[in-house]
Amino acid sequence: MTAAATKSTAHSIVEASPRTKAFAGGLVILYAVITILPLLWIVATAFKSQSDAIAYPPKVIFEPTLEGYVNLFTVRTRQTPDFIAKLPPPETWYDKLVRKRDMVIAGPSKVVPRFVNSLIIGFGSTFLAVFLGTLAAYAFSRFRIPLADDLLFFILSTRMMPPVAVAIPIYLMYRQLNLTDTRLGMILLYTAVNVSLAVWLLKGFIDEIPREYEEAALVDGYTRLQALRKVVLPQAVTGIAATAIFCLIFSWNEYAFAVLLTSGEAQTMPPFIPFIIGEGGQDWPAVAAATTLFVVPIVMFTVLLRKHLLRGITFGAVRK
Amino acid sequence: MDTMTTILQPDHATIPGVSKPVKSRAGRRVHGLSDRAIAWLFVAPTIALLLAINIFPLIWMIRLSFTNLNLSMSYLPLRFVGLDNFRDILTDEDVWFRLQTTAQFVISSVALQVVIGFGLALLINRQFRGHSFWTTIILLPMMLSPAVVGNFWTLLLQPQIGPFNYLISLFTGVPPSSFSMTGQVSLAPWTIVLVDTWMWAPYVMLICLAGLRSIPDYIYEAAEVDRASAWRQFWSITLPMTVPFLMLAVLFRAIENFKMFDMVNLLTSGGPGSTTELVSIALKRAAFEKWRTGYSSALAIILFVTVFGAANIYVKTLNKVKQR
Numbered sequence: 001m002t003a004a005a006t007k008s009t010a011h012s013i014v015e016a017s018p019r020t021k022a023f024a025g026g027l028v029i030l031y032a033v034i035t036i037l038p039l040l041w042i043v044a045t046a047f048k049s050q051s052d053a054i055a056y057p058p059k060v061i062f063e064p065t066l067e068g069y070v071n072l073f074t075v076r077t078r079q080t081p082d083f084i085a086k087l088p089p090p091e092t093w094y095d096k097l098v099r100k101r102d103m104v105i106a107g108p109s110k111v112v113p114r115f116v117n118s119l120i121i122g123f124g125s126t127f128l129a130v131f132l133g134t135l136a137a138y139a140f141s142r143f144r145i146p147l148a149d150d151l152l153f154f155i156l157s158t159r160m161m162p163p164v165a166v167a168i169p170i171y172l173m174y175r176q177l178n179l180t181d182t183r184l185g186m187i188l189l190y191t192a193v194n195v196s197l198a199v200w201l202l203k204g205f206i207d208e209i210p211r212e213y214e215e216a217a218l219v220d221g222y223t224r225l226q227a228l229r230k231v232v233l234p235q236a237v238t239g240i241a242a243t244a245i246f247c248l249i250f251s252w253n254e255y256a257f258a259v260l261l262t263s264g265e266a267q268t269m270p271p272f273i274p275f276i277i278g279e280g281g282q283d284w285p286a287v288a289a290a291t292t293l294f295v296v297p298i299v300m301f302t303v304l305l306r307k308h309l310l311r312g313i314t315f316g317a318v319r320k
Numbered sequence: 321m322d323t324m325t326t327i328l329q330p331d332h333a334t335i336p337g338v339s340k341p342v343k344s345r346a347g348r349r350v351h352g353l354s355d356r357a358i359a360w361l362f363v364a365p366t367i368a369l370l371l372a373i374n375i376f377p378l379i380w381m382i383r384l385s386f387t388n389l390n391l392s393m394s395y396l397p398l399r400f401v402g403l404d405n406f407r408d409i410l411t412d413e414d415v416w417f418r419l420q421t422t423a424q425f426v427i428s429s430v431a432l433q434v435v436i437g438f439g440l441a442l443l444i445n446r447q448f449r450g451h452s453f454w455t456t457i458i459l460l461p462m463m464l465s466p467a468v469v470g471n472f473w474t475l476l477l478q479p480q481i482g483p484f485n486y487l488i489s490l491f492t493g494v495p496p497s498s499f500s501m502t503g504q505v506s507l508a509p510w511t512i513v514l515v516d517t518w519m520w521a522p523y524v525m526l527i528c529l530a531g532l533r534s535i536p537d538y539i540y541e542a543a544e545v546d547r548a549s550a551w552r553q554f555w556s557i558t559l560p561m562t563v564p565f566l567m568l569a570v571l572f573r574a575i576e577n578f579k580m581f582d583m584v585n586l587l588t589s590g591g592p593g594s595t596t597e598l599v600s601i602a603l604k605r606a607a608f609e610k611w612r613t614g615y616s617s618a619l620a621i622i623l624f625v626t627v628f629g630a631a632n633i634y635v636k637t638l639n640k641v642k643q644r
Contacts, residue, residue: 020446025448162603165620
């Protein structure tokens with residue numbers, strides 16, 4: 001680079017040379033490919049037959065089948081070939097698939113109720129946490145609250161607590177209140193864990209909205225609540241949405257509380273997936289199918305949240 | 321009361337061009353709600369929820385930690401045993417061994433994540449074409465459920481059918497079924513470090529990237545003018561200015577790994593033997609398998625205190641790097 005060339009842009013001195021860029025890019029892409037392989041392997045396994053999934057050497061090329069998904073959604077019983085021959089011909093494609101393995105579909109598996117639990121508990125706790133969090137964050141952002149820093153630390157510290165340790169007294173308390181293995185119990189618990197993140201994140205977002213707008217609204221005779229509703233909230237929409245997605249991801253992924261405090265009625269997906277058992281151990285195609293379905297929304301959310309990810313993982317402290 | 325009112329007054333930003341801040345309306349009742357009432361009303365529900373779900377059970381647990389409560393033998397009369405549980409824990413060699421296992425896991429995985437994460441951040445900071453797409457790909461693992469990750473790595477690491485051992489054997493010639501990443505005492509501790517790093521190196525990367533981007537260009541330009549070598553620039557500018565961010569990542573990962581439960585529980589369940597039995601897993605066994613509630617409450621409190629102390633340092637670091 002000549003001196004004349006560097007004058008043209010302010011950044012040119014720190015801008016890397018094309019060769020450096022290519023080298024850096026190559027290394028990053030290599031890492032990205034290696035890092036994504038395990039995930040691709042799981043997505044592929046979801047489309048393998050049971051025998052392909054446990055083949056040696058591991059199969060990269062295979063004939064795709066939906067068996068894993070069928071096994072995930074159904075409970076099957078093994079029958080003698082004679083018995084199957086006497087049955088009327090299979091009506092649906094999935095009946096056909098199952099019959100090929102000398103089985104008959106006996107009924108639906110528990111996967112749909114578990115997914116529904118994940119959704120209800122996820123959305124319920126997210127809504128509550130964002131609602132409570134918005135109110136608290138607004139108060140912390142706009143009013144001088146005595147001991148605000150200590151309160152904020154207290155709020156955040158509850159999130160840092162080891163879930164297994166918290167689960168012991170919660171378990172005893174829920175037994176007294178008949179809340180073990182209930183959706184309500186899990187919603188309350190996840191709300192408590194999420195509200196800390198919601199308060200911190202939203203406080204960061206609300207801090208960024210200039211006060212002048214509200215002040216002007218107050219001078220115009222709005223009440224505080226009107227100013228909040230008509231001035232602050234519309235500007236905080238992006239932040240509220242991002243916060244909601246973070247809360248949803250946490251509830252969606254949470255395992256420790258779920259495995260210790262639910263067993264059936266309110267069980268969510270993470271404790272359920274490892275127990276998808278076929279004949280002789282884990283039914284890997286079905287497990288992989290469940291994992292794939294479970295991970296798809298997370299991948300979409302990650303892409304959506306790209307801009308706010310940094311805030312989310314630093315409780316709103318680091319912003320770009 | 322008067323002091324309270326002044327404390328609760330909204331602090332005004334002085335508007336540029338307006339010499340006097342707008343008159344405060346704190347304490348003036350509008351529709352029956354003063355600012356102070358609103359402040360309390362808005363904060364109260366959150367605090368109440370946290371008191372009910374976190375603090376009340378915690379206090380209960382502190383009480384239980386002084387008792388001999390065992391849920392599998394609840395017919396026993398409940399006795400206060402003073403500090404016996406704590407004495408049992410602190411003199412138990414097993415507990416010290418679990419703590420050692422946990423410390424080794426925390427130190428090795430955080431160290432590995434810092435090296436990989438910081439390295440990646442430096443590379444991505446070169447702003448090559450398509451860097452944001454590849455960054456998003458790299459970030460995916462950390463968004464997944466640790467439990468699900470532990471579960472599917474079990475498949476990847478199966479000695480006979482898993483692709484991991486097969487790849488290793490392609491490169492080294494060691495037969496794939498001759499070693500087991502999760503079932504061998506010599507390998508299992510490294511396996512949880514490996515999977516944890518796969519998941520969380522991107523976290524360190526993301527925070528370091530923020531640190532690198534917070535360094536203003538003119539500092540490098542000045543260094544250029546002074547003919548400082550690239551090496552010198554790294555040691556004198558890049559590293560020192562990224563350290564607070566690095567601290568943030570290290571502290572948070574250390575706290576998270578110290579209480580690690582889900583991923584390891586599904587990958588190795590603390591085995592083989594107890595080579596990967598971290599404190600949280602030992603705690604779960606004491607509390608939810610042996611039902612020794614009194615004993616496990618005491619162990620949980622020791623965990624709590626440690627995490628609480630670390631959280632304190634973490635929040636201080638957070639406030640330090642806070643970008644206004």
